[in-house]
Amino acid sequence: MAKKRTSKARTITRVRKNVSTSSRRKGKRLTSTQKLILHLNEALSIENAAVQRLQSRIKQTKIENVKQRLQTHLEETKRQQDRLKQLISDLGNGQKNAPTKDKAQLPIPSPPKSLTDIFGRMMTSAEEELKAVKEDAIIENAEIILYDMLTHLAERMNAADAISILSESLSEERAMADWIKTNTPDMVAQVWPEIEDSIVMVEGE
Numbered sequence: 001m002a003k004k005r006t007s008k009a010r011t012i013t014r015v016r017k018n019v020s021t022s023s024r025r026k027g028k029r030l031t032s033t034q035k036l037i038l039h040l041n042e043a044l045s046i047e048n049a050a051v052q053r054l055q056s057r058i059k060q061t062k063i064e065n066v067k068q069r070l071q072t073h074l075e076e077t078k079r080q081q082d083r084l085k086q087l088i089s090d091l092g093n094g095q096k097n098a099p100t101k102d103k104a105q106l107p108i109p110s111p112p113k114s115l116t117d118i119f120g121r122m123m124t125s126a127e128e129e130l131k132a133v134k135e136d137a138i139i140e141n142a143e144i145i146l147y148d149m150l151t152h153l154a155e156r157m158n159a160a161d162a163i164s165i166l167s168e169s170l171s172e173e174r175a176m177a178d179w180i181k182t183n184t185p186d187m188v189a190q191v192w193p194e195i196e197d198s199i200v201m202v203e204g205e
């Protein structure tokens, strides 16, 4: 038994060594500029998707101050796209590293089918509105993590110009996430009457 465990342990060590060697070798194939461009393009693909989502949220929401704030953030997001495109072009010296037009999958949680079926039948439009606001907050917070990480990477890669530009976008994402958090009690208050109407009163509850 003891012999078997030792040989298994040796195999695991060998596999780990191979993984680490191959990832080191893979990492050597890009310059720091090329690597930074990849990360910037990843951010751009998220902003490309964010623009599309913000446009549909602006049409969909019935809460007037949410509509206005989303509109402001749409303009900011378009500027964030432009900043990323400019950085990618400047770093790539033109055509070779074209800014991506692709859209990332936004980090929106998908509940299990057993719950979505019930939600689909039972949720009021007011609760759907709150669900969308919750998703807005998740996306904005994900963007904060994205830009925060990018500024640290840019710092390590000595891309001084990129740091101040990315920090500008980071502040806008923080402001948007803060706005949602601060205004959540008011949003819930605005849609509460519709939710309350859909609640069946049971004696003793």
Ligand SMILES: [Fe+2]
Binding pocket: 050, 073, 077, 139, 140, 143, 173, 176
């Ligand atoms: Fe954003």
